Amino acid sequence: MTPPAVSCPSCGAPIDTHNPGIIMAVCEHCGNAVYWDQQRVQSAGKQSVPASGFTRLYTGAAGALMGKRFRVEGRVRYSFGFGFWDEWFVELADGSTAWITEDNHELCVETPLGKLPLEPWGNYRPGAKINAGGQEFVVEEVGHAQCIGVEGNLPFRIEAGEKYDYIDASTPDGRDCLGVEYDEATPTAYHGHWLSYASVVLDDEGDEW
C-alpha cells in the first residue's frame, strides 16, 4: 500500500507521510490536522502543538531503538491532571510501527495488544494485579487522561480535548509495561518494555543545554 500524498486543505503545504498506516497528520506549517476518511482528506481544525525541546524524543528525530533504526512520526500529549506525558508514534526500518511513552523522561516502547476484557476502571487501585498476554502486571497508576496536543503523523484520529480513563502497570521485575485505555466498553491494551536511557540512541542528541 502506497502512503497517500496529500496537501494541507488549510494552507496547501505538502504533508509528508512515510508509513501507509498513517491516518492523521498535523500540518507542521499551520498546525491544521487532516485525516483520511474513505479516501478523502478531511480537516479536523487547528490543533494545539506541544512545546518542543524539553523531551528526550522529538517529531522527526531518527536514531536506533534497541539496535533498529527508527524515526519519530508524531506524538500525542496527554494530561493526567497534575502533569502530562507524551506518546510518540514511531516507525521502524522494517515498516512496523510502535509507540514510545515518555513520562518524565522514562521511556517505554509499546505495541497494541488488542482488546483486553477487564473489570471496570474504578475497580482498580495501585497494587492490583492484571493478567495480560500471559504475564502478570501490577497496577502502578490509575487516572484520567485528556489529549492536550498532537503533532506529526498518527495512525488514528485524535483531537485535543478527548478524554479516557487509563491504567498503567508493570511486571514485578520492572521490565515490561502495560498501558490500558478505557476508550470503549472493552479497553484497549498496549504491551511493551521499559527502555534504559542507552537503549535509545538519537542521531541528533547532545547532553549540553
Added chain:
Amino acid sequence: MVTAAANDADRFGIGAGRPRPPYKPRAVTCAHCGAGLQIKDERAQLVVCDYCGSRLNVTAAEAKVLGSGPGRKPDFPLALGARFLFKGAKYEVIARMRFIEDDDESEQSLQYLLYHPRRGTLYLDEYQGDWSISWPTHVMPTSDALAMTRGRILRTHDNRSWVTDGTGTYELKYVDGALPWIANVGDKIRYAEFSEKSGSGLQYEAEAQGDEIEYGTGQSLSADAVRRAMGASARPAPGAAKPSAPAFRASPALDAAQMRNWYLTLIVIALAIAGLSFLAYAWAAGAGRIVLQQSFGRAELTGQKLSDSFHVAGAGGLIRVRVEAPALDNEWMAVDLAVVEGEDNVLYDFDSDVSYYHGVEDGESWSEGSHADSHYIEIPKAGDYRLLVHAVGAAGETENAQAPPRGLNLTVTAGAVMDDYFLYAGIFALVVFGILVYAFFKWRSAEAGDDD
C-alpha cells in the same frame, strides 16, 4: 547490490532525521509581585517565586497565586540554578525541599530536584551530612516494603536483596523552585529505605502518598563525589545570599546493610573464637602423658609423705599436678606440696585448696567449690622427681585446721599444656558473642536515626 536495510531506509526515509528543536525555558510572570521567572521543566506545576516567595500554580495559561511563601528558608548549600554533574550530564537544581521526620525538627533532610531536559529528573538528598541520589524504578518488592523494620531483608523482583534502613513518615516543611506536582507544606509521605545487602552502597526506596506508591533506586555519594559534582558552578539566584557550605559527615555513616554485615561478621568471629578456644581447651586438657597416679589416705596426709617417683623426659617442660579429693562433703582441705628432685632437693613448693559445699536453701539446691585443683609447674630438665604432700582440713564452716577429713588422689602429667587460658578465652568470646547478638537485635528494633 542494494541491501534490504538500505531499501527500508530509502522507503521510510529513516536515514534522515531532523535537527532537535532548540530548548527554550518557559517564562512566566509572578502574579503577586510581577517578577519574571523562568521554568526549566515544562512539566512544572508549582513554582515558588524567588523574589516574594509566592506559591504559583503554573498549569494554566496565567500563573495563579496559591498562597504566601512557605516560611523560613532553610540554609540550603545548593542554590536554585546550581549545576550538579552526574554520569557525565550537567543537571540543574530546579527545586529544593526540606522534610522532617515524625515531627522531629532535628531529623531534617534536604532534597533537591535535579533536572536535565534530555535525561529527566533526579533526587539529591542530604541527611546529617550523608548524601545520596536516586531515580525512579519499576522493579517491585516481593513483599510490602512499607511494613518492614530495620535490619529486615527485602527482596525485589530483580533478584536483589536489601536490608531495611528504616521506615517512617516525612513531612514537607519548606519548598521553593519549580516542581512537576503541587506540593503543599504539611504534605506527609510514608517511606521505607533500603541498602543492598551486599554492601554495594546501592539503595532502594518506596514512597507512598495517598493512593500512589512509587519505587526508586539510587546510590550514596561520598563527600568527594558531591564536591566534584557541584564543582564551582553553584550559583545563587539573583539577589540571593551566598549559599552555605555543604555539610558532610566526618566519616560516612554505615548504611543498614553495612551495619548488618558488620554485626553478623563480628558475631561469626566471636562464635568462631569461642569454638576454637573450646577445641583448644579440649586438646590442651588431653595433652601430655600421665607419669604419676597415686592415692593418699587421711592418715598419710597428716605427716609429710613422699609420692612415688615419676620421670620427666626430654628437656623438661610443664607438668600438671592435679589434686583431687572426690569424697569431700561440706569440707575443705589445704594441701602443701613440693616437687622434690632425687631424695630431698626441693625444687618448688606450692599449695592447693580444695573445698566442696552444697545444700538446699529455700527449696533450691546449691553447691560451691570443687573437688579438684590443678597446678602447672615448669620442670627445668629431665629426671626423676617426687611430690612431697601434707594436708590439713576441716568439716563445716570452721577455719581451724584439723586433720584432713578425706584422702586425696594426685595425678601428674608430663608435657602438659596450660588449658585454663583457652577456657577463659572461650568463655570471654561467648560473652562477647552474647553482647553482640543482644546489640544486633537492639539495633534492629530501634528506629532509624536513634543511634545516629
